Amino acid sequence: MYDAARWNSLVDAARQGDRRAYELIYRELSARLYHYAASLVGDAATAEDITQAAFVKAWESLPRLRSSGAFIVWIHRIVRNLAVDAGRLTAREEPSGLGDGPQWDTEDPRPDGRPDAALLERERALAVRRAVAALPDHQREVVVLHHLGGTPVEDVAQIIGVPAGTVLSRLARARETLRRRIYWLGGDAA
Amino acid sequence: MNCDDIQPLLADLAVGALPEPRQGPVREHLARCESCRMAFGQLCLLGSWLDEIPPTGPARDLWPSIAAALRPRKRTLGQRISGYLGLSPGWAWAGVACACAVLAWGGLRGGDIPRAPELPAVVVAEADEDADLLSRWSAQASLSGGPVGRYAAAAALSVLPESAAEEGLE
Ligand SMILES: [Zn+2]
Numbered sequence: 621m622y623d624a625a626r627w628n629s630l631v632d633a634a635r636q637g638d639r640r641a642y643e644l645i646y647r648e649l650s651a652r653l654y655h656y657a658a659s660l661v662g663d664a665a666t667a668e669d670i671t672q673a674a675f676v677k678a679w680e681s682l683p684r685l686r687s688s689g690a691f692i693v694w695i696h697r698i699v700r701n702l703a704v705d706a707g708r709l710t711a712r713e714e715p716s717g718l719g720d721g722p723q724w725d726t727e728d729p730r731p732d733g734r735p736d737a738a739l740l741e742r743e744r745a746l747a748v749r750r751a752v753a754a755l756p757d758h759q760r761e762v763v764v765l766h767h768l769g770g771t772p773v774e775d776v777a778q779i780i781g782v783p784a785g786t787v788l789s790r791l792a793r794a795r796e797t798l799r800r801r802i803y804w805l806g807g808d809a810a
Numbered sequence: 811m812n813c814d815d816i817q818p819l820l821a822d823l824a825v826g827a828l829p830e831p832r833q834g835p836v837r838e839h840l841a842r843c844e845s846c847r848m849a850f851g852q853l854c855l856l857g858s859w860l861d862e863i864p865p866t867g868p869a870r871d872l873w874p875s876i877a878a879a880l881r882p883r884k885r886t887l888g889q890r891i892s893g894y895l896g897l898s899p900g901w902a903w904a905g906v907a908c909a910c911a912v913l914a915w916g917g918l919r920g921g922d923i924p925r926a927p928e929l930p931a932v933v934v935a936e937a938d939e940d941a942d943l944l945s946r947w948s949a950q951a952s953l954s955g956g957p958v959g960r961y962a963a964a965a966a967l968s969v970l971p972e973s974a975a976e977e978g979l980e
Binding site (some may be wrong): 636639641648650651652655656658675676683720742768785788789793796798 | 821822824825826827832849852856857859860861862863865866867868869870872873875876877878879881882883941
């Protein structure tokens, strides 16, 4: 997903105290980390606090990081621990904004009366987001990290602290749950 | 294997969690069962839909608050020397080591060697500061038996068995 050499040089620069490099790291990672935090704690304000705290905490300890390549897993773990500290890791409610997606005008029939492809796509994305937000905690966490965040399975395993096989198993169970819950797939829980 | 045996394995196959030896019978069944094939297709399609959803970022830019909270990075002695000499840290330390070796050799031989130019005052002062910090940190560490200063605070914040703030750190 990332150019490893460029990424490592950014982390190295930040390690030396380069704030501009750290800002670029923030720009690249903030959405992933915020979304992950929100999916753990269930509310936007706490997720913002956790995201900010994670970046500040990572800056302080960055000079002692063993390898620049470990940064992404490491800062995700900081986010996770902060969510645990906030006592909100098991929050079940849909995080504000995460399941809603962009709003659009549904009163916009095409002249030929056929469904608009873009509209269907947005509806599908909305339904998938909502179904993800409603997943059991363990399943939602791996789906958010792996699919929405683009984090490789091995890295997800390190972030959560479980074997990679467990991550795959949770992804599979999540896939089943989502299939059952998304009505147009003909599942039994539509 | 019938459909009831196969259905629970389809999601594992879709995410790559089904071991190679168990894939054969499932794939054979899929080749001849329309219903299971459709279910498998849906599970795979769902994976690509999930991959298409971008993570939702915060509603406001958090960087200004983060930037305001970042303390200036204290440079290490090696970084300062290398900055002063215009070398990478590795070469700077190599140079320092060579200089020490030459001085020690000269001392053993008792011969005259030219006096090394003095380091500028600022480097000497910073070096003293680093040495002072190091000695204070090691003294505190030996008293507390753990990380010191703000790292200790960061470690204390974490409740998981292994602190994230300390993992991956030297
Ligand atoms: Zn079948």
